Amino acid sequence: MANQAVSRARSSGTADRILDAAENLFAEKGYSATSLGDVADRVGIRSPSLYNHFKNKEALYEAVLERLLAEFSAPLLKLESGPVTNERVLFWLETIVRQHHANPNLARLLQHAALSGGPHTNELIDRLFRPMFEPRVKIDGEAISLFENTGLQPWAVMAFNNLVMSYVTMAPMYRDLLGRDPFSEEALEMQLSLIKTLLRAVFEYKGS
Amino acid sequence: MANQAVSRARSSGTADRILDAAENLFAEKGYSATSLGDVADRVGIRSPSLYNHFKNKEALYEAVLERLLAEFSAPLLKLESGPVTNERVLFWLETIVRQHHANPNLARLLQHAALSGGPHTNELIDRLFRPMFEPRVKIDGEAISLFENTGLQPWAVMAFNNLVMSYVTMAPMYRDLLGRDPFSEEALEMQLSLIKTLLRAVFEYKGS
DNA sequence: TTGGGAGGCGCGATTATTCACACTGCCTCC
DNA sequence: GGAGGCAGTGTGAATAATCGCGCCTCCCAA
Numbered sequence: 001m002a003n004q005a006v007s008r009a010r011s012s013g014t015a016d017r018i019l020d021a022a023e024n025l026f027a028e029k030g031y032s033a034t035s036l037g038d039v040a041d042r043v044g045i046r047s048p049s050l051y052n053h054f055k056n057k058e059a060l061y062e063a064v065l066e067r068l069l070a071e072f073s074a075p076l077l078k079l080e081s082g083p084v085t086n087e088r089v090l091f092w093l094e095t096i097v098r099q100h101h102a103n104p105n106l107a108r109l110l111q112h113a114a115l116s117g118g119p120h121t122n123e124l125i126d127r128l129f130r131p132m133f134e135p136r137v138k139i140d141g142e143a144i145s146l147f148e149n150t151g152l153q154p155w156a157v158m159a160f161n162n163l164v165m166s167y168v169t170m171a172p173m174y175r176d177l178l179g180r181d182p183f184s185e186e187a188l189e190m191q192l193s194l195i196k197t198l199l200r201a202v203f204e205y206k207g208s
Numbered sequence: 209m210a211n212q213a214v215s216r217a218r219s220s221g222t223a224d225r226i227l228d229a230a231e232n233l234f235a236e237k238g239y240s241a242t243s244l245g246d247v248a249d250r251v252g253i254r255s256p257s258l259y260n261h262f263k264n265k266e267a268l269y270e271a272v273l274e275r276l277l278a279e280f281s282a283p284l285l286k287l288e289s290g291p292v293t294n295e296r297v298l299f300w301l302e303t304i305v306r307q308h309h310a311n312p313n314l315a316r317l318l319q320h321a322a323l324s325g326g327p328h329t330n331e332l333i334d335r336l337f338r339p340m341f342e343p344r345v346k347i348d349g350e351a352i353s354l355f356e357n358t359g360l361q362p363w364a365v366m367a368f369n370n371l372v373m374s375y376v377t378m379a380p381m382y383r384d385l386l387g388r389d390p391f392s393e394e395a396l397e398m399q400l401s402l403i404k405t406l407l408r409a410v411f412e413y414k415g416s
Numbered sequence: 417t418t419g420g421g422a423g424g425c426g427c428g429a430t431t432a433t434t435c436a437c438a439c440t441g442c443c444t445c446c
Numbered sequence: 447g448g449a450g451g452c453a454g455t456g457t458g459a460a461t462a463a464t465c466g467c468g469c470c471t472c473c474c475a476a
Binding site: 222253254256257260261 | 421423
């Protein structure tokens with residue numbers, strides 16, 4: 001599977017280069033199947049040198065997660081900062097789709113975690129998804145959960161997250177079958193168009 | 209992640225018990241992270257004894273795939289045996305959803321393959337999905353691809369496969385968040401209802 | 417009696433991790 | 447300004463655990 005590797009232009013410090021390599025490898029192979037030797041090879045150093053920057057394999061994994069979580073938490077915070085209208089949910093969804101296209105590694109890591117577990121899986125899930133389902137205190141003091149007043153059921157929220165993330169985790173598989181690159185610009189627009197159509201269908205779906 | 213393990217009532221021969229254990233482990237951890245020691249432990253034998261039944265790890269993996277492919281190929285063959293109308297596609301989709309609920313292992317294995325590769329990945333993809341996209345020769349000799357005359361674009365076919373399979377691969381993650389068992393009977397009905405609604409939306413979507 | 421299927425033993429490779437050591441740049445003190 | 451210390455970063459070697467897998471032995475049922 002030729003999964004695209006994300007190449008960041010971040011600061012060129014060794015620690016960051018290790019994080020980049022580890023992120024791509026963890027996302028591709030999962031936690032336990034990723035060897036520190038592989039990570040070190042990609043950085044161009046020997047594996048004991050990794051220990052100058054991270055306490056151990058698990059700490060490296062944590063650091064990778066932390067960086068990704070920070071990157072991907074922004075859009076939801078932005079959505080939460082205002083009224084949750086249909087249009088703003090639509091905009092939020094589009095932002096997320098673009099974000100996962102730009103860096104598929106969070107989706108891949110999360111999929112590995114959902115399948116096999118691994119360190120800090122529960123924490124990862126909580127920090128990513130709890131805010132979407134948890135009742136929050138609004139300005140008027142009334143506790144509501146996000147999306148509730150758009151008519152979206154938690155089921156649908158889940159389904160759309162799956163749709164967005166599985167595009168990233170499964171699409172490479174369809175490369176040959178579809179005859180085009182799932183990470184191309186046209187493919188992105190196609191997916192956005194399809195997802196928006198579906199979302200509008202769900203806005204009118206009152207469940208069960 | 210407490211992924212449900214499929215327990216089959218198949219013939220109680222050692223080879224079958226090995227296949228059952230291996231299927232669950234490969235589905236959970238993926239090919240390389242699954243150790244033959246784990247498989248043997250579940251069967252209740254020592255790992256060298258596995259070699260009395262399978263040539264090596266890869267052959268065991270092949271056998272697991274083969275059994276799953278046989279199990280999951282049936283519905284599509286049935287759909288192909290008649291005219292591809294909207295109603296029959298709907299029925300086919302429902303069958304597939306129920307099938308993945310009953311045994312989530314194929315979806316999980318496929319997801320691992322899509323993420324990390326592994327032996328025979330291309331063959332696996334081909335045998336599962338090629339029939340859906342490949343032009344076939346119909347009775348009147350005209351070459352059409354399945355679904356073409358329902359207005360479904362390959363994109364949508366892909367999206368729905370993702371939706372069905374990612375429910376199985378990701379749902380365990382939502383167990384706490386949703387507050388109910390994603391593999392319960394009610395959850396299955398809920399997912400079917402949502403998916404059918406979406407499919408009807410797609411039937412009217414002509415894509416851009 | 418025979419042979420399929422189980423276990424014991426162990427080789428060679430890989431893994432995460434530790435350790436002793438070398439080099440580099442920088443600060444400080446004589 | 448040179449000497450010395452020190453923190454940071456790299457290396458190769460070594461260790462203990464685990465892995466896939468081959469070899470050989472033993473047992474039990476047909």
